Amino acid sequence: MPPASTIETDLAIIGGGPAGISLALALAGKPIRLLMLESGGLGFDAATQKLYAGTETGVHYIPLDATRLRYLGGCSNHWGGWCRPLDPVDFEAREWFPHSGWPFRRSEIEPYYARAQSLVEAGPFIYDDSAKWTKALGAPLRLGPGGLYTTWFQFSKQRGSVLPTHFGERYADDLKRIANLDVLLHANVTGLKLSPDAKRLDRLDVATLSGNRFVVKPRVAVIATGGIETPRLLLASNDVMSKGVGNAHDLVGRFFADHPIPPQTATLVVFDGRIPPYYQLTQTANGANFRAAFAPHDEFRRMRGVPGALITVEGEVQVDSTSQAALAEAAGAFGADASQMRAFTLGCGMELAPDPDRRLTLSGEKDALGTPRLKLAMRISDDDFAHYRNTLKELGRQLLESRAGMLRILHTSRAEWLAGLDWGNHHMGTTRMHNDPRHGVVDANSRVHGVGNLYIAGSAVFPTYGASNPTLNLIALSLRLADHLKGQFR
Amino acid sequence: MSSADHARLGRRSLLKGVLAAAGVLAAAAASFEVPHLFARRYAPTPFDDLLALLPDRESAARLGAAVMADTRSSSASLSQTLRARIGGHSLVTVLDSDLERGRLAEAHGWVLPETLVVLCVLAARSNG
Numbered sequence: 001m002p003p004a005s006t007i008e009t010d011l012a013i014i015g016g017g018p019a020g021i022s023l024a025l026a027l028a029g030k031p032i033r034l035l036m037l038e039s040g041g042l043g044f045d046a047a048t049q050k051l052y053a054g055t056e057t058g059v060h061y062i063p064l065d066a067t068r069l070r071y072l073g074g075c076s077n078h079w080g081g082w083c084r085p086l087d088p089v090d091f092e093a094r095e096w097f098p099h100s101g102w103p104f105r106r107s108e109i110e111p112y113y114a115r116a117q118s119l120v121e122a123g124p125f126i127y128d129d130s131a132k133w134t135k136a137l138g139a140p141l142r143l144g145p146g147g148l149y150t151t152w153f154q155f156s157k158q159r160g161s162v163l164p165t166h167f168g169e170r171y172a173d174d175l176k177r178i179a180n181l182d183v184l185l186h187a188n189v190t191g192l193k194l195s196p197d198a199k200r201l202d203r204l205d206v207a208t209l210s211g212n213r214f215v216v217k218p219r220v221a222v223i224a225t226g227g228i229e230t231p232r233l234l235l236a237s238n239d240v241m242s243k244g245v246g247n248a249h250d251l252v253g254r255f256f257a258d259h260p261i262p263p264q265t266a267t268l269v270v271f272d273g274r275i276p277p278y279y280q281l282t283q284t285a286n287g288a289n290f291r292a293a294f295a296p297h298d299e300f301r302r303m304r305g306v307p308g309a310l311i312t313v314e315g316e317v318q319v320d321s322t323s324q325a326a327l328a329e330a331a332g333a334f335g336a337d338a339s340q341m342r343a344f345t346l347g348c349g350m351e352l353a354p355d356p357d358r359r360l361t362l363s364g365e366k367d368a369l370g371t372p373r374l375k376l377a378m379r380i381s382d383d384d385f386a387h388y389r390n391t392l393k394e395l396g397r398q399l400l401e402s403r404a405g406m407l408r409i410l411h412t413s414r415a416e417w418l419a420g421l422d423w424g425n426h427h428m429g430t431t432r433m434h435n436d437p438r439h440g441v442v443d444a445n446s447r448v449h450g451v452g453n454l455y456i457a458g459s460a461v462f463p464t465y466g467a468s469n470p471t472l473n474l475i476a477l478s479l480r481l482a483d484h485l486k487g488q489f490r
Numbered sequence: 491m492s493s494a495d496h497a498r499l500g501r502r503s504l505l506k507g508v509l510a511a512a513g514v515l516a517a518a519a520a521s522f523e524v525p526h527l528f529a530r531r532y533a534p535t536p537f538d539d540l541l542a543l544l545p546d547r548e549s550a551a552r553l554g555a556a557v558m559a560d561t562r563s564s565s566a567s568l569s570q571t572l573r574a575r576i577g578g579h580s581l582v583t584v585l586d587s588d589l590e591r592g593r594l595a596e597a598h599g600w601v602l603p604e605t606l607v608v609l610c611v612l613a614a615r616s617n618g
Contacts, residue, residue, distance in 0.1 A: 266599075321552070322553060324549075325546075325548075325552040326549075326602070328546050328549040329544065329550050329606065330602055330606065332549075333545055333582060334582060334585065392601075393594060393596075396601025397589055397594055397601060400589055400601070400603070406601065406602070407601050408600045409599045409601065410599055412599075
């Protein structure tokens with residue numbers, strides 16, 4: 001790019017992660033000139049990655065320059081490939097769950113799941129019909145009537161050495177072949193410049209680490225830089241709107257969320273020792289990779305006020321002598337034969353309640369391009385842990401009721417829950433979606449409230465998070481946005 | 491054969507007979523009496539009727555010890571509540587009722603019917 005040049009385009013896509021790439025692929029061949037601006041190159045570069053550095057306070061969180069990756073493909077370069085659609089209840093406003101609810105039902109993005117599934121290369125869209133493909137491996141663990149059931153993940157597939165689909169590596173050639181798309185690598189958007197009345201985006205300031213600076217003037221722009229970088233760009237662009245773009249109601253950067261992963265939350269005992277292998281290990285059938293987990297039914301969640309949760313079965317463990325006494329007593333009392341019992345540790349996926357004070361703000365420090373760095377105030381409430389405990393308790397109840405086994409909850413105090421806490425690297429919620437600008441940064445079409453030609457794609461717009469991994473869902477949402485944008489350019 | 495030999499034979503027969511009788515008694519003791527002789531004996535409690543419902547009182551006591559400190563109610567009060575709850579029903583019926591009503595308690599983290607946990611606490615207290 002010649003220095004100080006200006007590029008005009010119809011649609012600028014800022015960020016080349018799963019959301020941005022899906023959007024570009026969906027708009028391929030349409031009469032819209034597309035320009036993708038990606039900060040990184042085709043692989044990891046330490047200097048570019050350092051642009052992500054920030055500070056974290058409060059509950060332990062992964063350093064901001066380690067929880068994401070800044071090159072083509074974005075966070076898909078380190079994801080685990082776990083896919084599962086959000087549940088219908090995740091979209092509902094629930095009185096007992098403050099700030100919850102999307103501006104539409106799941107049915108609104110359902111038509112996009114099949115294409116999203118294809119982009120993540122997870123095989124046919126089967127999920128909770130998976131049991132019929134895994135019959136030969138045995139029936140799911142018997143649970144008494146109640147709140148939880150066996151649900152299914154599917155996995156982005158292994159192709160040669162690539163596990164799972166890394167969007168940059170996988171789609172770089174496809175992007176090159178799109179005639180109406182230009183991709184600029186090493187192009188960092190450092191500012192969103194609004195018109196004087198703040199009603200439209202006028203231009204994007206772009207800089208490279210090699211010192212080049214230029215301008216992009218798009219008719220429409222979509223920010224697809226993830227749940228952390230998106231609010232940074234909005235907050236840092238404060239020359240027309242002093243609080244930042246889209247931040248008239250002080251919402252940008254608030255409600256940050258991720259999925260906490262406390263280690264070894266519980267122990268599952270199966271009395272007869274027989275548990276189908278698909279609970280512990282991914283199985284392949286009918287062209288898809290599956291793994292089972294336990295999840296609360298939507299109805300249970302509505303009735304009992306339970307947020308999203310997923311419980312996986314992990315490695316086999318030994319139980320201590322007091323636990324053996326508990327087993328002897330419970331199995332004896334229920335007339336179950338526990339002579340062949342086996343015990344497993346359980347893995348945790350839990351949804352956090354939306355919290356406006358779990359928040360990203362700008363710090364006083366700046367990166368190599370002069371953009372203010374971020375400061376994260378991370379929080380988890382005791383209620384978040386209490387809700388997950390209640391879900392585990394219900395699973396334990398159902399196991400006893402069916403005489404299949406029993407369950408031990410290993411954490412009681414807050415300190416126990418927080419010890420060794422890890423995170424899913426699922427950055428969500430910081431530019432939440434709501435029809436009312438007082439409660440959301442973007443509207444139901446992902447357009448920034450008050451700015452006619454600026455959109456946000458990705459999990460930054462999730463107003464409520466569910467427990468499912470976000471990638472499949474944010475891609476479905478990006479494909480829906482692509483359809484909306486097609487209409488805008490007609 | 492001398493008279494001394496007759497006397498020796500008589501003593502030998504008598505000794506054999508005594509040993510045989512002792513063997514029979516030992517066998518009988520082994521099959522009927524020994525387990526009782528070596529089994530743990532518990533001092534009587536006012537809630538032996540409840541403790542008799544437990545499948546394994548030793549295990550119950552070990553588990554109950556893990557939650558004893560968290561249970562403030564007196565044994566009399568606990569046993570009164572349990573008797574009212576159990577009535578004439580079998581233990582498993584009452585435990586199933588606990589599960590159905592969501593009447594649960596945790597012992598050493600294990601999610602169990604409350605009735606079973608309270609019985610375990612009584613077992614632990616009865617162990618002194």
